[in-house]
Amino acid sequence: MNLESVIFAILGIVAVSGGIVTVFARDVSRMAMGLGTFLVAVAGFFVYWGATFLGIVQLFVYIGGVLVLMIFAIMLVHRSPDGSPTIETRHDVAAIAVAGGLFFLVVTALRGAVPDSVDQGITSGPAELNEAFLGPMLTHFEMGGVLLLAVLVAVVVILGGDER
Amino acid sequence: MSGLAWGALYGLAAGLVIAIAALIGVWGERKVAGRIQMRIGPQELGPFGLLQTLADTLKLVLKEDITPAAADVRIFRIAPLIVFAPIAMSFVIIPYASGFAPLDTSVGILFFMAVPAISVIGVLLAGWSSRNTYATIGGLRAAAQMISYELPRTLSILPFVLLAGSMRPLDIMDEWRWWWIPLTFIAFIVYFISSIAEVNRGPFDLPEAESELVAGYFADYSGIRWAIFMMAEYGGMVAAALFGAVFWFGGYLHLPGALGVIMLIAVATLLAVAMIWVKWTFPRMRPDQLMGTAWKVLTPMALLQLVIVGVVIPWL
Known part of the structure; x- marks a missing residue:
């Protein structure tokens, strides 16, 4: 060990x-x-x-x-x-059922997704991430940005709703 | 195994540096404050009152460590350590000499911003577990303030990441040029102000405002645990000063070898004295002014600085 x-x-x-x-x-x-x-x-x-x-x-x-x-x-x-x-109140049975179901779902989903060797397909440092985000993943990255902007605008609208 | 041993050594060194910095810092603070208020400050013990803090430390260590009867005992006891440990950790990524940073990592800049953020939790838990209205209000104020000022503080460091194209502190120091000083001056102002707010020092010391909240989130602490809070404050101040001296003023680059390290320490000391100067010159801010400064003044300033650097970079 x-x-x-x-x-x-x-x-x-x-x-x-x-x-x-x-x-x-x-x-x-x-x-x-x-x-x-x-x-x-x-x-x-x-x-x-x-x-x-x-x-x-x-x-x-x-x-x-x-x-x-x-x-x-x-x-x-x-x-x-x-x-x-x-x-x-704890809702023990329901909580255990939900947690167990979620665990089952995540494990089944991950079994196919995780590569055999952990070294494969993991981008580690900021430089690799930068290349990925500004290269092949640019669209996904920008979509994420747009989604977050939409969330921010929604929060402002919801919070500012009473003042108008 | 050697990695762990070095880690332990650096941890010990950081603890020692913070302890010494706190000793000198408290003395320096009282002397500077005294001069600003046309007093002399401590002068009885040792030359220029240098031993006064040592005597105070002895007093703090020997004092009874009181836990209030109503407090949540375990959380109350552990809270000062949660505040102190991340501050001590933040010292390891600072490049002290050419090619030497105790922890040389590609995410160093982010590390310096992210790890001290953990101490907010300690502040909140201290305020919460004391079961005391003053402490609770102090803790809430501290959390709001520290989260708000994290944003301009992080933004103010990004110009260097842009200029050097790396978040590794040693890479940034390799790329460092003298004209970065005027170019990133706005960022320095933002960094300096938000660092003072981040360590809860005046004029941003609303969380511990002694005239209204007694001592805020550490009102119920005494003896060594109170001293740990104080050490965290001075440690945070020294870390902020060192970090500022390295990146905004080039740290050790201007002089060769050990002289460079001495220069780094000298510039950092000047910055720390400036922080003390600010504390004893300006009155405490109102909570709304505090939040307004973070969101309406410092954040736009930091963004403006980013735009300036972004425009300049293609011409370099």
Whole structure:
């Protein structure tokens, strides 16, 4: 067992335990912390597979953006003097069914999509990504930009709706 | 294994650098503030009061580490470390000497922007877990401010990525030319202002505004945990100053060898003193002015700078 597999195992344990905390914690702020741990571990996986750019973007977008907004929302929720907001109803059976179905779908979809060797078809550095985005993938890249612009305009319209 | 050992060594070095920078920084801040307010500042302990901060550190370490009865104990205890660790990590991508950056990665610029963003979570958790209205308001303000100012700060660094065609700090330093200083001057102003806001220092210290929020998100912290928050603030300031000195002023390039490193440190010190100067000169901003500055002034300025660089590049 070499060092790389030890790091991989540690990342896996951190990711899984973060996920478990997210699912089973009753305290919402603990859930957010569990989710944060999980997201950091995913960024670690990206870096482990050599996709450093993706790993950093994962940190930037999901930790610095999404998770901060989630904690922001939690802080604005009314909280009782003796504790933080907790999840009262769980819908355990339905949640397990949905999660299981999604897991089945993702695994079936990925089985055909993932190449045999992990080195194949993975663009790692920013230079390769740049070539891909401004070369063969230019249309997709621009379409993504247009979609995001449309989303931004929609948000402005929805939020500004009351003022007119 | 050697990679991990080097990583641990750099981590230790970064921790030490931040600790020393905080020691000197607190002393420097009190001296500069004193001079600005026509006082002398600390002067009793050691020459020019240099040992004052050391005595204060001893006091902070020996003080009782109080956890409020109502606090969410685990999160309350871990929050200062979540604030501090990313700041310490951000030191590793800075090129300190010719061909030397502790972590030489192709996404260095993005790393410097993305990793300190994690400390926002620590600030939010500190404010949240204290179970204290002042701390909660401080945490909310800090999060809003830090997210807003991340945008102009990131935009202000992009001119260098455009000019050098790379996000690897060492590549940018290889391409660096003296006329980048006037060309990227607008970006420097944006970077300087948003860096001050990013480390929550005056006049952007609304999250800890002592006259209205006591100390904001770390109001309930005492002793060593409070000191960790302070170290994170000074560490962030030093990292921002070093980064600015390297990319906007060419860092070590102007003088050969060790002299260049000394020059880098000297320019960074000047920038840090300028940040202290700004803090003790300008009054604290109103929250709406703070947000207005980020979105209506700094972001358009950074975009203008990008346009200028984009127009200039084909003629180079």
